[in-house]
Amino acid sequence: MQRFTTATLSHIPRKENSHADALARLATGGPAKGKKKARIEVLGKPSISRTISEIFMVEVGPGEPTWMDPIIKFMKEGVRPEDRREARKLQSRCARYSLMNGKLYRRGYSFPNLKCVTEEEGEVIMGEIHEGVCGNHSGSRSLAHKALRTGFFWPNMGAMEDKMSARCRKCHLHANGIHSPPIALSILLSP
Numbered sequence: 001m002q003r004f005t006t007a008t009l010s011h012i013p014r015k016e017n018s019h020a021d022a023l024a025r026l027a028t029g030g031p032a033k034g035k036k037k038a039r040i041e042v043l044g045k046p047s048i049s050r051t052i053s054e055i056f057m058v059e060v061g062p063g064e065p066t067w068m069d070p071i072i073k074f075m076k077e078g079v080r081p082e083d084r085r086e087a088r089k090l091q092s093r094c095a096r097y098s099l100m101n102g103k104l105y106r107r108g109y110s111f112p113n114l115k116c117v118t119e120e121e122g123e124v125i126m127g128e129i130h131e132g133v134c135g136n137h138s139g140s141r142s143l144a145h146k147a148l149r150t151g152f153f154w155p156n157m158g159a160m161e162d163k164m165s166a167r168c169r170k171c172h173l174h175a176n177g178i179h180s181p182p183i184a185l186s187i188l189l190s191p
Contacts, residue, residue, distance in 0.1 A: 066118045068104050075099050106153045114153035122154040140165045
C-alpha cells in the first residue's frame, strides 16, 4: 500500500456480495442460509501450461562442465576415468541414477525420481523456495527437504542452504537471539 499514491477502501455489505459470501461459507463448511447457490467449477487440467521444471529452468552454456557430465557419459557411452579407484567410485554412484529422455534423474527411497540440476539451477530453485512468492524463510535443513519434495536434486544442497540462510537479511532479523546479558547481573542493595 505504501507504493501507491492513493488507495480507497470501501465496505460492501454481505447482502450485496452474496457470491463471495457463499464461497466463504463453502470454504469454511458452515451451513448455507436460505436457498442461495454458489457455482463451483472443477478444473480438469492445470490452469497453467508450464511445468515446475520449465518455471525453474536456467540455461547453461554447452561448454560449461557440470557435475552430471561424468555420470551421463558413463551411462550413455561407458566412458570411465583412467584411475581405477575413481572408475569404481563412479560405477557405484551411477547405480543411484537413471537416464530418461536424455535427462538424468536420481532414484529416491521415499521420493519419486528426482531431476538432477546444475548448481546454478539449484541456486535459482533455492531462491524461489526461500524468498519467492510462497517463501517462508525457513532454515537450511527444511529448505533442502522442500527442494527434494519439489523433485530436484544436486550435490551439496545442504551447504548451499546454509549459505542462502546466512546471506538473507530477513532471516537474521527474525532469528532467535540470545536475550541474556553478556555478564552476570549484580544485586544492588539500597542503604
